[in-house]
Amino acid sequence: MANPPASPSRFARIYAAIVGILVALTGAYLAHGGWQLLQLGGSLYYLPVGVLMLISGLLLLRADARGAWVYGFVFLVTIPWAVWEAGLNFWPLAARLGLLALLAMLVALALPGLRGASSTDGIRLGARALAGVLLVGLLGAFAYAFQPIWMVKPGKGEQAAADTTPNAYKASEDRADWTGYGRTPDGTQFAPFDQITPENVSKLQVAWTFRTGDFAYGGAENQNTPLQIGNVVYACTPTNQVFALKADTGEQIWKFDPKVNAGYSPSWQRCRSLAYFDPAKAPAAAPAAEGAESAPAAPVSPRLYVTTADMRLIALDAATGNFAEGFGENGQVFLADGMGQVIPGFYNPTSGPVLAGDRLIVGGWVMDNQSVDEPSGVVRAFDAVTGKLAWAWDVGRPGVHTAPAPGEHYTRGTPNTWAVPTYDAELGQVYLPTGNGTPDMYGGHRTPETDRVSSSIVALDARTGAERWVFQTAHHDVWDYDLPSKPVMYDFPDGKGGRVPAIIQTTKRGEIFVVDRRNGKPVTEVVEKPVPTEGLPGEKLSPTQPYSVGMPQIRQGDLTEQGMWGITPLDQLQCRIAFRQLEYTGDFTPPSLNWYIPHPSPFGTMNWGGVSIDKVNDTLIVNDMRIMMKGKILPRESVNELTAKSGKTGPGVGGVVPMEGTPYGLVRAMVTSSLGVPCTNPPFGALTAIDLKTRQIAWQRSLGTVKELGPAGIRTGMPIPLGMPSLGGPVATASGLVFYTGTADYYLRAFDVKTGEEVWKSPLPVGGQSTPLVFVSPDTGKQYVVVTAGGGRTAPARGDYIMAFALPD
Template sequence: MAVKITAILFTLIGIALAVGGGQLVLLDGSAYYLICGLGFILTAVLLFLRLAIALRVYAVLILASLVWAVWEVGFDWWQLGPRGGVIILLGIWLLTPWIRRPLGFSSPTGMRYGASSTPLALAVVIAIAVAIFSMFIDPLDQSGELPEQSVAAAPAMGGDVPPGEWHQYGRTPYGQRYSPLDQINVENVANLQEVWRYRTGDVKRPDDVGETTYQVTPLKVANTLYLCTPHNLAIALDATTGQEKWKYDPNSGMNPDRQHQTCRGVSYYRDQAAPGTPCAERVYLPTSDARLIALDAANGEVCASFADNGTLHLETGMQYNPAGYYYSTSPPAIAGNKIIIGGAVNDNYSTQEQSGVIRAYDVNTGQLIWNWDSGNPTQTQPLQPGQTYTTNSPNSWSVFSIDEELGLVYIPLGNQVPDQLGMGRSENVEKYSSSIVALDLNTGADRWVRQTVHHDLWDMDVPAQPVLLNLTMPDNTVVPALVGPTKQGDIYVLDRRTGEPIIPVTEEPAPGGAIPEDHTAPTQPTSALTFKPQPLREKDMWGITMFDQMVCRIRYHQYNYEGRYTPPSLKGTIVYPGNFGTFNWGSVAVDPERQVMFGMPTYLAFTSRLVPRAEIPPKGQDEKGSEQGLNRNEGAPYGVYMGPFLGPLQIPCQAPPWGYVAGADLRTGKIAYMHRNGTVYDMTPLPLPFKVGVPGIGGPMITKGGVAFLGAAVDNYLRAYNLTNGRELWKARLPAGGQATPMTYAIDDGRQLVVMVAGGHGSVGTKPGDYVIAYALPR
């Protein structure tokens, strides 16, 4: 009976592989699955006939599969496993007495002997040995070390921030995410312990939008932490104990039309001209109903002298203004008595989106000083009553950086909606879309622009705060530099005075083949310092088993794909790097002394498929435009279906690793190391600690002690790494997803604390929460 059931199973497997493998061959794919399916069917026939040669035939199938797998992917265990797992398990089953005895023979004395197992057992042992061997090597790991010596004796960090404090989103206006504290170092970081935990009370609600996320980096001024929550509560905590000092609720409501419900941070300001007076120290809170509110840092009360009784209404000047479609998710920048803010729009919902205007207001009064609209860039004087900003001009939803000495504010700009359709874009949009722009701090006039994607059809916004530092070149000249991470994986290292490259940028040929109404740029820029992935190949397709891997191979050939910048299509296109990008709003951390960077490149392919307007179904409740599902693009001739490139089991079709930690030398432009980051512990029904290298979204922070801290990955941990070599030194289990950027500071008793917010991320599916957690070394 066991032999018969096994034969039926082998027959079904063989048919599935032969049918799928035949389809793959017709798509010019690998013939392996067709051949393997025929091998299973032949083994099944021999089992039905109860012939012992079935075991030998299957032994040949195991060895042939092993040779093919190693030829395709080498000794990468995560790639070998899906190719051979099912085959080896079935080989072990065929070695059991229940199969071997019926295939054997009876002696003249009546004894029953099983069929010879030697060839099959040898094949199974060889395959298992190769699997075990591959577990101890990682062919995709890049080992190396960053230079440890300090290049700049007195590095420029931007602003006047005491060493033990953290005044802006990236600690200073330079956005380095670097702390000069060194009490916690590579030798003792493993001893970190939790010292306090605070819960905001702002938890995910049943009526929340899908992308409800907790991405805040707290600020630390004197002995107070300032932070916000996804539903825009502003909170002040005692930095030593974590006890709440005050809490303010702006009552921003629950509009289901919002695409995001998040807050990345608040902004702090001290009026040097009015010390000791009410509201001399302020916290500015952006809200998801398009307000900017000024609060007294001492008690959380509204500063009525600012704008309209303490509130700026950011929808002012917009031609179209449906509620819920425009707001600021990132903290504004403050410098030169100005507060400068952009805004996020609901991506890919309509061609009548709000303007992407950048505006500077008097930080004390809220009076508009200048406005820079990429759709009308020369009119920077405040609009006159009745005028409106350019509808649907490229916006900036991320964080700005400022160099007050140069008088420049650096803006990471996004793309014009619809992201995947480029016809009809204006000359200004083609110039400024998906670029880094330097604006004059006093007038708003643009001083230079560096475009990172030409005619962007892939949602490749510049997503990250540019990082500023002064680079000491090999000839000992010092150049004011800007480091700009991008979704497509390039790291632009520019002279921040002019926008000219310090590390070379070249134009490379790009794929064509856009829809007839559109076009593609013939070339695209690429920085010499790049984390762009190698183009996907069929052998890079992945799955838990050989079956879903085969399906992913078929799907790979069914989509259009010619590498990075393959244009959107009606057939469907693989977008790689995908819409989450290689880097996102978490940016990178830079050590201005050693002049090196630490980041978390992520690799997750997406797909996009254009849909003619007539074929778009009636509007559904959850279709507001996002990274996943149907993006309607109202007013455009096409909508687009978008989402991660997933297999039948809803895991990525591309093989891991999907996430790394990486270090690069900014003086040479060389990548020193890349290591898999994160486990599948929180991605699978069982808590498996397999270090696959998982996706993540969030940012790093580094310290003078040579330690880099990073949460971000989709397993719920905060980790510490050796900045020099990228090796993990410590980790702490978080009670929720850690998709925020950590920060560090010192308190009065001399201790250095590290603070991490754990609240999860709706789009990546991590556990929601409302935690603020502090760690320190034992007393």
């Protein structure tokens, strides 16, 4: 007579019950969510898999071996499905298989103790071997998670015909100081120095550290790139304090505190850059027009200029830090003049002034989506010596460049220029990167004059303010696609052995436009593509939008349900459901009374940090962020109710915003799972090199780790390079390095410009979100990399550091 099957031990039953509960709960969740997803027209996978896992879990609770066989079937079916959906891309596969592989290992360990399997030696050995294989696979996957994500590996990008355009760049002719945002007027953020190389960068160490005492809290952020003039470094802080430091030691020479009225600017305090003027070296902005007033006599000493959050333009003596004599009223010009009513916080010249010959160009940030009656987006030029208004570019007064008459004001609600303009001394032009008319997300009220220049590069005569040409990057922009970064001047390879004097303009959309700076005509191909036009009542959406097909697109592609992500299948399922519940018809999905996806995000792919051009190798370096947002247009009667519920007490760009003067308000939010994890596939931020001769991506990789972040806001401490949203820009050097600090983790990094490999990094006390300063001291000949570290937007730690790195003596 055969022996009856052995009963599972008490320990085996308890262990099987625990595993069964985990499997059953996972299955129940997948089945419930799968049913929701199926009703929304989504994937068929989750519902049946969830039901089978629930059955498997219930059988495991009874210590029944059939539960293991059912689970094994689920896991085997999931593998080809995951590969079919995600290909062999690691992070999408990990989201689909990681949790199920862990459960499979636990089930395999339970199998030898289950009824129907406990008496079979072969099953015991096989189950343990399978569990071992799964464990090795999980450990291997965990180790692989610490590798960067390469979207394009060096040498693996699309190949284009070779361009024989000669590179005539000579570093010896480009040794100028760092005198403005982007280093020189062209804005290329290129440092023509080669003392620090890919071979010796690992020896970099902290040379000096300076503490400003100005910490950025409550919406304020430290985004400053210091200037370097000779042997002095000039820096500004979120509250517009200015410091002069010895370049080789970091010792303070002087400090200026404008004592900004914090009540006037309750949020969004930042100081990205200063302007520097040396009358002995700076020519006039352009030859004066016939009959125009000639430039006044120059001052004796060089000057620094800072704009403040309470709407002042201040001139300082660069040697002493005192108010500059003869400028404005006791060294100050009041930018509120001619602006009409300005609610505190509604206007702030965040990016700082730009020097154009002997003119100071001043734009300003206007708070998004508050009202049709917000301050003007006027751009003004002031005499660098006297502070007198030279001209004003006011969209609502075409051809009029004077200040408004007494009792009048500049046209309100017009497109602003909050990013950094660029000055072209040779052509006598200033290039403005414009925003759109307020509010950003509804334009039924906008005038033809506003629509004509919104989200555009506008070229003005630097001497008179007269328009020369306009190139628009988004028509009737109701997606907040204002131009976020400075136009960069570069002589662009034309593919025929010559070069074109060009402007390179990055956008929030991930499009890179290249236009001839003489006339605004495209240098690389731009096509108009049809887009959806079913907008809100009263809207007038454009039937087409411009796409820069002649340059790579730096962004996530079209969103799909399969492209939704999560750490596990559970939160990935949440993201799939969320995607299916949102309106999305591709690029330029019209704003809607239902939740919709503006993609790319209004936060942008590329932002104010701008780009760097390695002039030696004709390589454009771009950092971008890849996040998914949702928005919803609110009927007017809903705005006040939701604002009250949100607890919002004052104006701000987040949460519910009023859009007063229109029939609507707006609410926007990130699209994340319940763990706070972004819903799209990693990377969430990237660094890209583009070969300007071939106009193709040379390499593209994830940028930044999750070390300071984690699910549910819990810091992981693990430097997993998922790539994170970044602010600030890169700096390339003549030796073939790219320096960057602006990720959510606390590092200054150096990359090899030819390979994209991270060749060095150094920890910072807190995060940074500014562009590094790279210079060579005229006194010691030592090359420095200087960063400001005041804290990143997504991490809580704050600091007040200015740090210089150099090779040891």
